[in-house]
Every structure is written in C-alpha cells, then in structure tokens.
Amino acid sequence: MATEIQTQADVKTVAVIGAAGKMGQRVSNNLVESDFRVLFSEASPKGQELIRDLGRELTGSADAVAEADVVILAVPDVVLGKVSEELVPLMKPDTVVLTLDPAAAYAGLLFNREDIHYACAHPCHPSVFLERTTKEEWQDTFGGIAAPQEVVAAYEGGDEAKQELADSVIRVMYAPVVDVHWVTVKQLAVLEPTLVETIACMVGALLTEALHETVHTVGVPEKAARAMLLGHTQVALANTLKGSNPFSDACLIAMDYGRESIVRDDWKKVFEDDELDKVITRMLKIKEIKR
Numbered sequence: 001m002a003t004e005i006q007t008q009a010d011v012k013t014v015a016v017i018g019a020a021g022k023m024g025q026r027v028s029n030n031l032v033e034s035d036f037r038v039l040f041s042e043a044s045p046k047g048q049e050l051i052r053d054l055g056r057e058l059t060g061s062a063d064a065v066a067e068a069d070v071v072i073l074a075v076p077d078v079v080l081g082k083v084s085e086e087l088v089p090l091m092k093p094d095t096v097v098l099t100l101d102p103a104a105a106y107a108g109l110l111f112n113r114e115d116i117h118y119a120c121a122h123p124c125h126p127s128v129f130l131e132r133t134t135k136e137e138w139q140d141t142f143g144g145i146a147a148p149q150e151v152v153a154a155y156e157g158g159d160e161a162k163q164e165l166a167d168s169v170i171r172v173m174y175a176p177v178v179d180v181h182w183v184t185v186k187q188l189a190v191l192e193p194t195l196v197e198t199i200a201c202m203v204g205a206l207l208t209e210a211l212h213e214t215v216h217t218v219g220v221p222e223k224a225a226r227a228m229l230l231g232h233t234q235v236a237l238a239n240t241l242k243g244s245n246p247f248s249d250a251c252l253i254a255m256d257y258g259r260e261s262i263v264r265d266d267w268k269k270v271f272e273d274d275e276l277d278k279v280i281t282r283m284l285k286i287k288e289i290k291r
C-alpha cells in the first residue's frame with residue numbers, strides 16, 4: 001500500500017494546451033501511451049469535438065495549468081504572448097512551461113515568473129540519411145510515429161531536476177527520440193528559423209519551383225523531370241552533407257554558374273543578429289524584440 005501511494009505521488013501531470021492543433025495532437029498521441037497523467041485543453045469548439053471523438057476528456061486551461069507539473073503550450077506562436085499572460089500566473093511554483101518553437105521565447109513574449117522554468121523543444125524530424133527499415137519508418141516523414149529523430153531543446157534556468165523532467169517529457173512526446181541536444185534559446189533560434197526554415201525549407205521550395213519551370217515553361221515531360229530531380233537531390237545531399245562521392249568536374253562548373261546566377265553575394269547576412277530579429281518580428285507579427 002505504501003508503495004502504491006509513493007507511485008501515485010511520483011506520477012507527473014502534463015497539460016497540453018492547444019491539444020487539437022497539429023502539434024497538440026502529435027504530442028498527445030505519444031503522451032497518452034506513457035506513464036504521465038495527461039490533461040487536454042483546447043479553445044476552439046471544432047477542436048474540442050475532435051478531442052472528445054478521440055475519447056479524451058477536456059479540462060479547462062485554467063484548471064489544467066494549475067494542476068500540471070509540465071505545461072506544453074502547443075498554441076500558434078502569434079498568440080503565445082497572450083496565452084502565457086493568461087495562464088502562467090495560474091501555475092504552481094516550479095512548473096515547467098514547454099514551448100515548441102523558440103521564436104516567442106527569443107522575442108521576450110512569454111510572461112515571465114521567477115519561480116517558473118521555461119524550456120523549448122523543437123523536433124529535428126527524421127534525418128534524410130536515416131537508415132529506415134520498415135514501411136512505417138518510411139511513411140513517418142515528420143517524426144513522432146515510427147522514424148527515430150533527434151530533438152534540440154533550450155533551457156537557461158539552472159535547475160537540473162527541472163531540465164531532466166523536461167527532457168523526459170520531450171523524449172516521450174517526440175518519440176522515438178535518438179537524443180536531445182541542449183542549447184541556448186538564441187542558438188535554437190539560429191537553428192530554427194535561420195538554418196532550417198530561412199535556408200533549408202526555402203531551398204526545398206526553390207527546387208519545387210525549378211521543377212515547375214522545367215515542366216511548364218520548358219516543356220520537359222513531368223515524369224522525366226521529377227525522376228531526374230529526386231535522384232539528383234539525393235545525390236547532391238549525400239555528396240555535400242555526407243561527403244559520399246565527389247562531383248564531376250563539369251558538375252562543379254555548373255554549380256559555380258548556379259551560385260553566380262542565383263545566390264546573392266551577401267546571403268550569409270541572414271546569420272547576423274539584426275537579421276534574426278527581422279525574421280522573428282516578421283513571423284510573430286510584432287514591432288520589435290523585447291530584451
């Protein structure tokens with residue numbers, strides 16, 4: 001009996017705010033499989049219906065955050081300031097607030113309380129070089145279902161136990177997780193948006209636009225163009241990021257021509273602090289970063 005009481009007391013409560021959203025659903029699906037006690041909160045009536053249809057009980061945000069040891073704010077970044085203003089004052093001292101993107105924390109938008117711990121964890125998504133073996137792993141392009149992924153997280157408080165608690169929630173909600181890398185909020189903001197959205201996702205969109213031009217302006221049959229692009233994209237990434245094979249001499253000349261014609265000479269300015277501030281204020285639709 002004593003052991004049972006001890007075990008009950010050890011169970012941590014995790015509240016998911018915005019549980020019907022894209023990320024809210026993903027993290028909830030994994031948390032319900034864990035030993036955590038999970039409370040689900042959702043503002044939109046349609047989202048609330050979805051949660052009920054999943055057989056999950058809804059808890060009002062105020063009640064959920066007052067009970068929770070860890071609060072996951074899975075709401076859109078543009079409302080994180082307002083939502084944190086409403087909910088952080090209702091939390092128990094020592095609660096861990098976990099956001100899923102660093103922009104709001106970097107911009108100083110989160111309501112601040114000295115006795116609350118703020119962490120942020122962003123999924124890396126399964127690597128393009130992941131050695132996938134099952135159909136489920138191949139289908140899980142986003143991660144969080146079957147394909148292992150890494151996570152980068154930020155916590156600038158000094159409480160190791162709270163960081164460990166955040167780490168244990170992160171490993172469950174983004175599972176299967178290979179590893180969690182801990183960095184500062186600013187470093188996480190340089191990774192996302194700068195490295196992966198401003199650059200990598202933009203390059204992905206550029207490839208899609210290039211395919212469209214090849215097919216619709218030049219008139220190359222779509223199947224041929226698509227096959228050529230997808231295979232060469234794989235080889236380009238393996239050769240550059242993994243060093244698998246050298247490019248041919250002719251390819252290197254074409255690559256130089258591409259860089260001269262397409263890439264601005266000053267493109268690396270996106271790594272400067274002012275530029276990071278510029279993109280984050282634009283993303284969050286705010287006037288300035290608060291420091």
Ligand SMILES: NC(=O)c1ccc[n+]([C@@H]2O[C@H](COP(=O)([O-])OP(=O)(O)OC[C@H]3O[C@@H](n4cnc5c(N)ncnc54)[C@H](O)[C@@H]3O)[C@@H](O)[C@H]2O)c1
Pocket residue numbers: 017018019020021022023024041042043044047061073074075076077079083099100101122123
């Ligand atoms: N979508 C992605 O691919 C992705 C990936 C990584 C991280 N993120 C981050 O995850 C967070 C959530 O993004 P998303 O894309 O899942 O958003 P979303 O728009 O899909 O979902 C947000 C949910 O929050 C609900 N909501 C809004 N205000 C609320 C409130 N006050 N109380 C309770 N619920 C409320 C909305 O009704 C909605 O269901 C953001 O910080 C985002 O940057 C998103």
